[in-house]
Amino acid sequence: EVQLVESGGGLVQPGGSLRLSCAASGVTFSNYDMSWVRQAPGKGLEWVSGVSTSGGNAYYAASVRGRFTISRDNSKNTLSLQMNSLRAEDSAVYYCTTGGQWLRMGYWGQGTLVTVSS
Amino acid sequence: DIQMTQSPFTLAASVGDRVTITCRASQSINMWLAWYQQKPGRAPDLLIYKTSSLESGVPSRFSGSGSGTEFTLTISSLQPDDFATYYCQQYNTYPLTFGGGTKVEIK
Numbered sequence: 658e659v660q661l662v663e664s665g666g667g668l669v670q671p672g673g674s675l676r677l678s679c680a681a682s683g684v685t686f687s688n689y690d691m692s693w694v695r696q697a698p699g700k701g702l703e704w705v706s707g708v709s710t711s712g713g714n715a716y717y718a719a720s721v722r723g724r725f726t727i728s729r730d731n732s733k734n735t736l737s738l739q740m741n742s743l744r745a746e747d748s749a750v751y752y753c754t755t756g757g758q759w760l761r762m763g764y765w766g767q768g769t770l771v772t773v774s775s
Numbered sequence: 776d777i778q779m780t781q782s783p784f785t786l787a788a789s790v791g792d793r794v795t796i797t798c799r800a801s802q803s804i805n806m807w808l809a810w811y812q813q814k815p816g817r818a819p820d821l822l823i824y825k826t827s828s829l830e831s832g833v834p835s836r837f838s839g840s841g842s843g844t845e846f847t848l849t850i851s852s853l854q855p856d857d858f859a860t861y862y863c864q865q866y867n868t869y870p871l872t873f874g875g876g877t878k879v880e881i882k
């Protein structure tokens with residue numbers, strides 16, 4: 658059974674930092690492009706960032722470019738998202754998902770909630 | 776960036792109805808279009824990929840069609856479990872983008 662388990666969410670003050678992680682199991686992690694998708698309360702889905710299978714190519718939404726950094730460790734089957742200079746509008750449930758350019762988002766984690774508030 | 780426009784925003788329907796949701800891309804995305812279903816408090820589930828391919832385990836009452844910039848998700852006979860929000864997504868080009876969602880409600 659494929660499992661993607663996110664962790665690292667929580668309450669952080671504006672301007673602060675947070676690091677999200679996603680642990681993958683039941684899947685050959687290194688074969689998949691990976692993405693982070695977020696959903697603000699009561700809102701739709703927003704793709705945030707993606708990374709290629711090797712980790713050599715990273716992609717970002719304009720809203721987070723320069724503040725967020727995606728990375729992966731294929732030896733540990735782990736995807737990460739380093740989030741700096743957080744803003745109130747970054748508050749959302751963050752989902753880890755397999756998927757990228759030309760690869761559908763077939764597997765999703767349960768999500769982790771990030772709240773940016775003073 | 777490619778903009779994805781879904782319609783309608785909400786849809787009220789009855790069990791057994793045929794339901795159609797439309798998604799329009801601001802430029803051609805070839806066939807790289809997926810549909811997801813999301814229920815409250817849960818992660819989205821993939822229904823359709825590459826415009827018309829049914830994900831494993833998804834009931835055959837769901838189907839997708841389209842090309843270029845115009846795409847459609849059809850539920851042939853709406854079931855109680857289908858009341859949810861549906862999203863289209865293009866994965867032809869980064870940044871990947873989603874439609875705004877269509878909430879299917881009970882009439």
